[in-house]
Each structure stands twice: as C-alpha cells, then as structure tokens.
Amino acid sequence: MSEDGQSAATESTDETSEPTSGKLVELAKRRGYFFQSSGAYGGVGGFYTFGPQGAALKGNVEDAWRDRFAVAEGNMEIDAPTIMPEPVFEASGHLDGFDDMLIECPDCGTSSRADHLVEDNTDYEDAESLPIPEVEEVIAEYELVCPECGAGLADVAVENFNLMFDTNIGPGDADPGYLRPETAQGIFVEFPRLKEYARNQLPFGVTQIGRAYRNEISPRRSIIRTREFTQAELEYFVDPEEDEPDLESVADVAVTLYPASEQNAEDGSEIETTIGEAVAEGIIGDEWVAYFLGVAKPWYESVGVDMDRFRFRQHLAGERAHYAADCWDAESEIDGNWIEMAGFAYRGDYDLSKHGDHSGDRFTVFKQYDEPQTVERATVDPDMSYLGPEFGGAAQAIVDELEALAARDRDAFDGETVTIDLEGETHEIPLEKTGFAVEEETIAGEHVTPHVVEPSFGVDRLVYTVLHHAYREDEVDGEERTYLDLEPEVAPTFVGVFPLQNDAELEATADEIVADLREAGLSVTEDDSGNIGRRYRRQDEVGTPFCVTVDYETIENPETTVTVRERDTTSQKRLPIDELAETLAAIRTGDLAFEDL
RNA sequence: GCGCGGAUGGUCUAGUGGUAGGACCUGAGCCUUCCAAGCUCAUGGCCCGGGUUCAAAUCCCGGUCCGCGCACCA
Known part of the structure; x- marks a missing residue:
C-alpha cells in the first residue's frame, strides 16, 4: 500500500x-x-x-x-440456482473460454498460456481446441522454450485450469455441474x-x-x-x-x-x-x-x-x-x-442465440406486425407414389432439391417438366408430379431474438467502496475520532439509545424507547456501559447516524423529551418521545432532515 | 502459480533458545447530569505440521493465510 x-x-x-x-x-x-x-x-x-x-x-x-x-x-x-449443468456452460462459452492451459517454466517459474505459445511459434491456429496431451507433444516436437528465460519446455506438464468450480450432480460423475461464474x-x-x-x-x-x-x-x-x-x-x-x-x-x-x-x-x-x-x-x-x-x-x-x-x-x-x-x-x-x-x-x-442453438428451446419473442403481411409463396407437394418407384433411394434428395428450387427460382416450374440437377445427373420431373403451387400466405409477425443490455454490479466491491468513502477522522473537543459517514438509508444500525447514567429510571425509559423504535422498523442498538462519550464513539465507528439519550430532563419534564445527536456534526436537539419514532423514520427515508428539526 | 515481505489476546504491538509484556477494546464494580476521563478487579494470545535441541513462540523445512509485484481477471 x-x-x-x-x-x-x-x-x-x-x-x-x-x-x-x-x-x-x-x-x-x-x-x-x-x-x-x-x-x-x-x-x-x-x-x-x-x-x-x-x-x-x-x-x-x-x-x-x-x-x-x-x-x-x-x-x-x-x-x-448457483449450480447449473455442464451444457449450460458449453452454450455460454464458459467451459472453453474460462479454460486456460498453463505451462510453468521449471527454471524461472513463469506461467505461460500453453495454447498461446503453440499458436505463436507453430502453424497451429486454434491450439485451444487441442487436447492437452497433443499440446504437450507439439511443444516437445517444436522444442518450444520459455518466453521469459528461454529454458526448454519439452516434457513439462501442461495444466488445465478452469476458473469455474466444478461438482457432480447426484451420485457418480456422469452428470457434471458447475457453480455459476456469473x-x-x-x-x-x-x-x-x-x-x-x-x-x-x-x-x-x-x-x-x-x-x-x-x-x-x-x-x-x-x-x-x-x-x-x-x-x-x-x-x-x-x-x-x-x-x-x-x-x-x-x-x-x-x-x-x-x-x-x-x-x-x-x-x-x-x-x-x-x-x-x-x-x-x-x-x-x-x-x-x-x-x-x-x-x-x-x-x-x-x-x-x-x-x-x-x-x-x-x-x-x-x-x-x-x-x-x-x-x-x-x-x-x-x-x-x-x-x-x-x-x-x-x-x-x-447469449440468447447461443442458448437457442444449444438447447432445444426457442429463445426468441414473436413480434407481431402492425399489419399482417400477405406474401406469395411457391410450394411443392411432390407425388411420392411416382417419385419413389421412379428414383428409388434418390427420391428424398430430389424432394429436397424441388423445395429449394421452388423457393429459389419459381420460373423453373414454368414448363411441362422441371429440370433437377443432382450430383451431376439431370432429371426431368413432370410438373404435375411436383405439386407445385403458388399460395398466398398471411404472416402476422416474426420471431426475433432480443438484444440484451446488461448492467452488472459487484455488490461486495460496492460495499467496500461505500465503507472506504465513508471513512472519516476528525476531532471532537480535542479528542481524535473515527467515524463512518454512511448514508442513513444503508447504515446497518440506524439509532443507538442510551440512558445517560446507570439509573434504573433512565434505563426503564430507554427500554421503552428502544421497543417503540424497533416497532417502527428501525434498526436499534441499546448501550448502557461506560460513560456517554464512549458510547457515542462506539456508534460513530460503525456509522450509526443518530443516538438518542435519555437524561434527567426526560423523566422530570412533563413533555418528556430526549436528546437526538447527529453523528457527523455531533450536534444535539431535543425531541418529544412520542414524535421520536415517526421523525427518525422520516429522516431515514430522506423525507426529513436533521437540520430542519 | 512464481518472487519479496509478514503472521504474538478481540484489535494494535514489545520481546528473548529456558513456556510471554504493554496499550486499546471487552466484562464486573466504584465514580459520573452528554462526547473514548479516573480508580479497582477480571477474561483473553505466540498461524498449522514436522525437524534440530535437555528445552522452540524464537532456529530450520513444509504448509496455510495476509500484503505487494509478476501472471491471471471469458
């Protein structure tokens, strides 16, 4: 650091x-x-x-x-779930893309990507797809060396390293699964x-x-x-x-x-x-x-x-x-x-295309047109009772070609017969045996694969940043103080409640206030140990935005007020107990500010 | 994974081949009418495993973890 x-x-x-x-x-x-x-x-x-x-x-x-x-x-x-089966990650690309072939130089300890070494120094272009033993063979064959120190890497083991944690789903290893990497x-x-x-x-x-x-x-x-x-x-x-x-x-x-x-x-x-x-x-x-x-x-x-x-x-x-x-x-x-x-x-x-290709499901949305579209479509409906006996094993290939031809070149069906080129041979099919027709078709819409916009947040890094950016050191009455300037909305503890001194009456009132505040849904901590300053500092350090103190005025005054102390400024205001929960809750949601009390 | 440095109560640290001391924190009590005050008492520790040695927390080896650099980070 x-x-x-x-x-x-x-x-x-x-x-x-x-x-x-x-x-x-x-x-x-x-x-x-x-x-x-x-x-x-x-x-x-x-x-x-x-x-x-x-x-x-x-x-x-x-x-x-x-x-x-x-x-x-x-x-x-x-x-x-956090665990998903292997095919999911074959589709997503994590199984290959997250997989590195590492080779470690025995002399200098540098780790290199074995597939990159091979690609850079041989004619192989897609070394990543090669099995590991083959990569090792290629390295030995070409006598590849460590890019750092030049030591020979022949006979050095290539390690497969995948960043995904793997596991088995159910007994045995027939059904591998992985903890999701995202x-x-x-x-x-x-x-x-x-x-x-x-x-x-x-x-x-x-x-x-x-x-x-x-x-x-x-x-x-x-x-x-x-x-x-x-x-x-x-x-x-x-x-x-x-x-x-x-x-x-x-x-x-x-x-x-x-x-x-x-x-x-x-x-x-x-x-x-x-x-x-x-x-x-x-x-x-x-x-x-x-x-x-x-x-x-x-x-x-x-x-x-x-x-x-x-x-x-x-x-x-x-x-x-x-x-x-x-x-x-x-x-x-x-x-x-x-x-x-x-x-x-x-x-x-x-992402959706990949999963559409790899799974049997459809990863598209049907998008309806504003107006249904009418299109002419050329179709064939070949007479198999003729084509079968006539062409035997080639019949199906002829059907495929007829279908393709109808879509490609409608004019081919203009004559008495239709000419089909199949593996160099020319066949003449009588038009009436092809079932050729031009039909009007109404298309209501189409299947589209949506595009994805992905905002992806790391929560832990954010929490770390929030803490780091909230960290403060200052002085109160000549004493050093550390506190976390956390936003009330996210502060883990929202209010601390203290009896000013060890006193049964003060403590009883504090207990009641704690119960009230908790009922209002606030995160409350109660503390009656040591002197009041120490308790304030304790809460400062975890970033508790407010502290409520029950003092003798609270139990003597018919209006029964307590002091509310704000963390950052350490300033205090007196509030009636019966408004306390409501006021603090409003501050937490941002509907009210402490300065305006 | 490699290199360098590190690891002692909850936290921060002192320390020596002869089984550890401080500060803060924490708990109990006293005191205290609002900001880590004071007094008394208490709890609690040498990262793990081997080795050397009469004796290892200390020296050696291996490991784990942390920090930094390299590599890695679809």
Whole structure:
C-alpha cells in the first residue's frame, strides 16, 4: 500500500487522500463488517464472511439496488440456482473460454498460456481446441522454450485450469455441474419461460441478486477480489429495431467519463459532461448503455459513493468481449487505484442465440406486425407414389432439391417438366408430379431474438467502496475520532439509545424507547456501559447516524423529551418521545432532515 | 502459480533458545447530569505440521493465510 507512484496517477480529492485501506480493514474486522472466513482453521483464501454490521449494510445496499433497478424500472426479479449443468456452460462459452492451459517454466517459474505459445511459434491456429496431451507433444516436437528465460519446455506438464468450480450432480460423475461464474446465465437459461411472464412484450428486464463463484488464481485486496461474491445483475431484453430508452429522463445527469480515446491518448483525461451530451457527441455509442449509466450514477451517489472518486470508463477494444458493441465500467477510486464496481455492456443477441442453438428451446419473442403481411409463396407437394418407384433411394434428395428450387427460382416450374440437377445427373420431373403451387400466405409477425443490455454490479466491491468513502477522522473537543459517514438509508444500525447514567429510571425509559423504535422498523442498538462519550464513539465507528439519550430532563419534564445527536456534526436537539419514532423514520427515508428539526 | 515481505489476546504491538509484556477494546464494580476521563478487579494470545535441541513462540523445512509485484481477471 505504498503512496508513491499510485497516488500520483490520480488527483486525490479530499482529506482522505492518505491510504485508509489498512485502517478500514482493521475496523471492519474489529467492528463486524467483514473478515477472513474459517479463521479457526487457518483461513481460506478468497472467502470472506460479512459480520453483523457488514451483512446488514450489504442487505441494505441490495435493497436499495432492488428498489431502483427492479421495482422502479418495472423489471422482474428471479432467484436461480448457483449450480447449473455442464451444457449450460458449453452454450455460454464458459467451459472453453474460462479454460486456460498453463505451462510453468521449471527454471524461472513463469506461467505461460500453453495454447498461446503453440499458436505463436507453430502453424497451429486454434491450439485451444487441442487436447492437452497433443499440446504437450507439439511443444516437445517444436522444442518450444520459455518466453521469459528461454529454458526448454519439452516434457513439462501442461495444466488445465478452469476458473469455474466444478461438482457432480447426484451420485457418480456422469452428470457434471458447475457453480455459476456469473448470475447472468441463470436468467438467460430461463428466458423461454420468463418471456411468457412478460407476455411476449419487449422490452422487459429481469434482475437477480445472488452469488457467483470463480476459482481465482490469486484473490487479492480483501473483499475486492474473492472466489465467492455477490452480483446484482439486470438483463434488459430489447427489440433492437424498435425499442428506445427514455434518454430524456437521464439526459441532464452529470457524469465523469473516461472514454477509450482518452485512455489511448498521450495526455488523455476524464471528461465532465452529461449523459445527453455524451450521446449527442457519440462518446457513448449505445443509447441503452447511456440510459443505464444515467440511472446508475445518482443511485451510486444515493448509497454513499463519493462522486469525486467515481467515473465511468469505457472498455478498450482489446478488453471488450467480441460480441459487445460497447462496454463501460463504473469505477471508484480507493487509495489512488481505480476499481471496477459494475459493467454496462450491450451484448447483442449473443447469449440468447447461443442458448437457442444449444438447447432445444426457442429463445426468441414473436413480434407481431402492425399489419399482417400477405406474401406469395411457391410450394411443392411432390407425388411420392411416382417419385419413389421412379428414383428409388434418390427420391428424398430430389424432394429436397424441388423445395429449394421452388423457393429459389419459381420460373423453373414454368414448363411441362422441371429440370433437377443432382450430383451431376439431370432429371426431368413432370410438373404435375411436383405439386407445385403458388399460395398466398398471411404472416402476422416474426420471431426475433432480443438484444440484451446488461448492467452488472459487484455488490461486495460496492460495499467496500461505500465503507472506504465513508471513512472519516476528525476531532471532537480535542479528542481524535473515527467515524463512518454512511448514508442513513444503508447504515446497518440506524439509532443507538442510551440512558445517560446507570439509573434504573433512565434505563426503564430507554427500554421503552428502544421497543417503540424497533416497532417502527428501525434498526436499534441499546448501550448502557461506560460513560456517554464512549458510547457515542462506539456508534460513530460503525456509522450509526443518530443516538438518542435519555437524561434527567426526560423523566422530570412533563413533555418528556430526549436528546437526538447527529453523528457527523455531533450536534444535539431535543425531541418529544412520542414524535421520536415517526421523525427518525422520516429522516431515514430522506423525507426529513436533521437540520430542519 | 512464481518472487519479496509478514503472521504474538478481540484489535494494535514489545520481546528473548529456558513456556510471554504493554496499550486499546471487552466484562464486573466504584465514580459520573452528554462526547473514548479516573480508580479497582477480571477474561483473553505466540498461524498449522514436522525437524534440530535437555528445552522452540524464537532456529530450520513444509504448509496455510495476509500484503505487494509478476501472471491471471471469458
């Protein structure tokens, strides 16, 4: 976590320019946000447990995402299994595409892609499709060497490494399955049924919040890169020819963009613009992607991402999947490094077409024309009682050719006989034996494969960013203080309730208040230990926005008020107990501000 | 997976070939009429497995985990 070099790459924006990751990870461990899993058994790499505060924060973030991307957009949410059978991943391309052949140099230890080595140094073009023993043979035959140190790689084993966790479905290994490497496939696979729920009307969107698994070679940076993580994904299915996003509603959203052209430029930099302008100037190539960027930005802000440390970065041509026309990431800055929090991709019909090809089902939507179209169609209905005896085994081939010919060249049926060329031989078929006819057909519509726009969010990285961007250090009355400036909407604990001192009467009143607030649906913690300042600091450190203190005025005053203390400013106001729950609930939903009390 | 560095109560850390000390936290009590105060007491630890040794938390080897760099990140 060195400061040099890294922080120079980006202009840090505020008082937290000093790296805080170390301190944050320590706080997260101590206060129950997240920590290494299975610690009692030595820990396991790339797996983290969200503690009591972390699970609540993550849940709140997921709820906020659901409100915005499912409920507010009118999309439907599903919950698919995390394990799916092998054919799903054959179709999706993960079985091949996620599979790397690695070969490790015995001398210098460098790992290289064995298939790339072969392709670069031999005439083989698609080494990835070769079985491993054959790749090993080729390496030995061509005496390929390590690209780093030049050591010979003949007789070095090629390891197959697939980033997917595999398992067996049921007993034995006849039915392999995989833990999904992204939640998206669970949506795509169910498309034929989901489109029924959408009553075959495009556009429609399906969301899913769930776990995905990748057996990363090297998990890093606490919960930034783990082997099990949570995604919140929206697959939005559109008719590419007709559907258009409501760009107007997000046109004025101000965004920081880092387009590919700027990344490639010598002195490129981020661009401050609006969604509307970026589309007008062609910076964002796809309007759907632009729309969801416009939805995402204010949402990120609402859950507490610092907009001075946030940008959308366009994928460079090289990092884009081949089917993606345009792709942007949402990135946040953590100690001078930009990390990817979400990807917004226009995936075309790639996914649905693949599943349509590989499965027996139809991954299309029937699109009705405004007016039914009448077309003339030439058909044949061959007389098999003639063709069979006449041509024997070739009869079926002749039928196929007649059908093809009718579609291709109606004029061929103008004469007394029809001429068929079949494997060099010419056959004359009497016209009346072909059953040729031109019919009028009414076509009500067509089957179209929808295109997919995919906003895909990493929830863990977002939670990490929210914590990191909320981390604050300041001084209160000369004492150092650490607090988390979490948005009330996502803060895991919303209010702490304290009796000012050890006093049965104060404690009894505090108990009643706690019960009231909990009944109002607020997340409440009660604390009567130590002096009042310590209790305030405790809540500051987990980011609890408000604390209520029951003092002697509360039990003496007929109006029975308590103090409400706000976390960031530590300022206090007195509120009547009977208005407390209602007022705090309104603050949490954003309908009321503490300053206005 | 490779290289470098690291691992001591919940957290942060001191330390030596002779079985560990501090600070903070936490709990109990006293005190206390609003911001980590004070006093008393208490709980709690050498990452795991081998080896060397009379003796290993310390030295050696292997592993696990963490951080960083490389590679990887459809």
